[in-house]
Amino acid sequence: MNPFYDALETRDPSAREAALLAALPPQVAHARTASPAFARILANTDPAAITSRAALARLPVTRKYELLERQQAGRADSAFGGFAAIGFGAAMPRVFCSPGPIYEPEGVRRDYWRMARALYAAGFRAGELAHNSFSYHFVPAGAMMESGAHALGCTVFPGGTGQTEQQVQAIAQLRPAGYIGTPSFLKLILEKAAELQQPLPSLTKALLSAEAFPPSLRDWFAARGVAGYQCYGTADLGLIAYETAAREGLVLDEGVIVEIVRPGTGDPVPEGEVGELVVTTLNPDYPLIRFGTGDLSAVLPGPCPTGRTNTRIQGWMGRADQTTKVRGMFVQPGQVAAIAARFPQVLRARLVVSGEMANDQMVLRVETLEIAAGLAERLQDAIREVTKLRGEVELVAPGSLPNDGKVIEDARSYR
Template identity: 75%
Template sequence: MTEFFDPLETRPHAEREAALMAALPQQISHAQTHSPAFAAILKGVDGTAINSRAVLARLPVTRKHELLERQQAARQAGGNGGGSGDVFGGFSALRYGAHMPHVFASPGTIYEPEGTRKDYWRMARAMHAAGFRPGQLIHNSFSYHFVPAGSMMETGAHALGCTVFPGGTGQTEQQVQAMAELKPAGYIGTPSFLKIIVEKAAEMKVALPTVTRALVSGEAFPPSLRDWLGERGISGYQCYASADLGLIAYETEAREGLVLDEGVIVEIVRPGTGDPVAEGEVGELVVTTLNPDYPLIRFGTGDLSAVLPGTCPSGRTNARIKGWMGRADQTVKVRGMFVHPGQVADIARRFPEVMKARLVVSGEMANDSMTFQVEALASTNSGLAHAGLVQRISEAIRDVTKLRGTVQLLAPGSLPNDGKVIEDARSYK
């Protein structure tokens, strides 16, 4: 099935990186000028000088809760889509009118603007990789109201040259009937709803022979379900997208991770910080989008993933990620006090001997204890150096968290590569 959506997918790595780094300072300067939120967040930053990943990594990460807080503050101030007090919290470069045909809502409530550019959410690339081609009919079972998922997929399908049946959610028997009569080339929606539709069709004794491919998102797509669909003649592929950013990564026929979209700059950082991790290490996905209408700079998705080595066997040359590996927000409450991943990072940064750290909370609720596990340089693992480092870290734990904790020094490479900065190992019985 290997056939590429456009030449961008097979660019040499150096060419792609040069193009992204050339676009980055323009996007940051644009955000500072047209997004009041980023004018404040990046105050004093010379946007034209942000032209490398190393310099980008010095900028603050903006996380979803901060976006929500700014939106809520703007609403309370009576924002009406114009000026610095708008309902988008100052993040949108667009205002109500012809250039913003839709506004959507995500849980929170967070509001997202939709612009008028063709394939605004950049979903056509993922659809093409899943096997959809111009001239086909696509059955779209993502929601069309409140959330942007339905529109994200529809605008991508139109950009690809496809016709869309807006099935939306629910009404399973009617979905089966429409598929049987309209004969779409495939399905787009959540994987679990596709399974429900296929099972309902079998129950109704209705054949769906044309539905041979699917692009799924919005929830986990385990290999067991992928194989279950394959046994019924449906090749399912997944993509990773968000209402804030649009497409981030997509699956190919190689089925080895997810290839990054061409319109985003992705970093993997240590949870609770903005510090990039080593390639292959699990951390939080931080995305800078090149969308000028909603120019999110170093936006923390809250999702964990890791970069895969090498390039995709399909021939696409962009970097790949492993896919969704959990959530980065590992905040816990210990003896009535909240402890955040950022605090763990703050403690570790104080000691150059510490290579990696993890806080393990154990015991039972209301009778719990903290163990600060650190990978330390070999030279610190003996005698006075060992004792002195343990004492200094213990004091830092108390200073930062206002709680007492024990310190356990480990050899380099001892902690698992799973993105966990805080492990809650308490018994909840």
């Protein structure tokens, strides 16, 4: 049996990179032409010049909160704030809503959200029944997975959420080959099946998402005969990365260009450093260019042991939005980046907020090779100028700061 969904997964990395970069200028041009929001965001951009990752990195990042703000501001003219390149009607069979609310369009292309690749890696095959317990209302998760399963040739039981006893009954009687949904709900189903003394021998695999999936829970499922695999995606972008049998990180999907940037900026970080996932999608219906997910991750070195050659990431490692209130003022990661950018000697910076309630203290810890006279004092002045707050500065050696993606660390005691 072929272990790969298609030949794209085993391409030479240089061929993949060339194909992605070749698709970039027309996608940027399409976004400017067909999406009123990106016509404004990219007004001063020459699409023909965006032929490298360095050129891409010079474009502005549109973060999720900015997408929400633009949708809210432009909702009188468009439910999608001008980001969608298609409108209501035959080209858009469904619309979904994520918390915010943020509205997402669904186009008509086969496997619109590109989930078939993740399902295949999790072991799902044509001719099988999949029990889909993702929600089918408001959010797109249920439809995402169903369209991917249909593209594989699977039949889908739309179980949705809730009604645990009925879920057990349906699985026992329909005998699906696998489960699709959150790991926590699968655990509830298996626990209810044990309580009812109802074996579920057909259920041997699962594609899990939307929650953390620690190894301890993976082992718990395995002990009950279910091999669980995870994938990472968003309602805006569809699939971003998926787990393979190697269990060594998540392999990037073939239809996205992913960057890891320093939180609060659009600047790519070195391989292995934790930062925010920024994604450019090649979807023509919803052409998001440098979309900041707000999620932290890091690139893993080397290829996947399964033979897939695309880049691997660590998986979800937390949230990048570390905005913190200090002495009644909001301090944002972008402000820390702005302070560091003023000093070429600064390699990395991390603002540590400590103390107890109503007694906040700020210390900017700075990695630097060059401890020039007066550097700490100039940094203190920059802190006051940018944040309007006083803070201390601690100069440290390169490599001293944790590699966890945090630009602002809230170490205060709230007890």
